[in-house]
Amino acid sequence: MCPELWRSIDRYLTENLVGADPALDRALQANAMAGLPPVDVTPTLGKLLHLLARIQGAKSILEIGTLGGYSTIWLARALPPEGTLVTLEVDAQHAEVVSANLTRAGLRSLIDLRVGRALDSLSQLHREGAEPFDLVFIDADKPNNPAYFEWALRFSRLGTIIITDNVVREGSVIDAANADPRVQGARSFMQRLSAEPRVEATAIQTVGDKGYDGFALALVTRAG
Numbered sequence: 001m002c003p004e005l006w007r008s009i010d011r012y013l014t015e016n017l018v019g020a021d022p023a024l025d026r027a028l029q030a031n032a033m034a035g036l037p038p039v040d041v042t043p044t045l046g047k048l049l050h051l052l053a054r055i056q057g058a059k060s061i062l063e064i065g066t067l068g069g070y071s072t073i074w075l076a077r078a079l080p081p082e083g084t085l086v087t088l089e090v091d092a093q094h095a096e097v098v099s100a101n102l103t104r105a106g107l108r109s110l111i112d113l114r115v116g117r118a119l120d121s122l123s124q125l126h127r128e129g130a131e132p133f134d135l136v137f138i139d140a141d142k143p144n145n146p147a148y149f150e151w152a153l154r155f156s157r158l159g160t161i162i163i164t165d166n167v168v169r170e171g172s173v174i175d176a177a178n179a180d181p182r183v184q185g186a187r188s189f190m191q192r193l194s195a196e197p198r199v200e201a202t203a204i205q206t207v208g209d210k211g212y213d214g215f216a217l218a219l220v221t222r223a224g
Contacts, residue, residue, distance in 0.1 A: 010208035031068035053078035058134035065140030069098035132157035142182035145189035168214035
């Protein structure tokens, strides 16, 4: 493994393909000042989320796990003026940081920010009769990834894209004996994903500033 090389290449790709962005940079600064853990997606992955949402022509997005709203900004920027992004954050203090970040980015009106346990918020969305989403991004507590995937399917239509982050976990996903609940969550999710007949899926390994990890990409191809 060459983590310093990964970081150098990540910086090179960010400088050449992403560039400086005051709203995003300020969001990361605000997150750090508020003591949020530095586990946001990288700029290159953030831009990938943005491009996938644009390719999808997404008008409605569900984000499970907000943190400080860095990925939220990337996704929301892909929406049309009438679009909506529902994002779920468990921590009320984090949510305050998110709201300020989104306001500074000029995106607050597009965002339905819900505070509380994601599983509770998802149940509430179901009770409200939420329409299917065009894209779902899962990046919350990893032990619940299988449950989040079930909800993502429930809120999907034919053609919905479901993206799940942190599925490789420094390679520990292949270690069945690893007792870390995050690893077991990733393994259970992968088993569930591989057995789901309603989707076509793949996964990409990633390296960079955040180390060695990866994400899964699923396309809903069959009605439930």
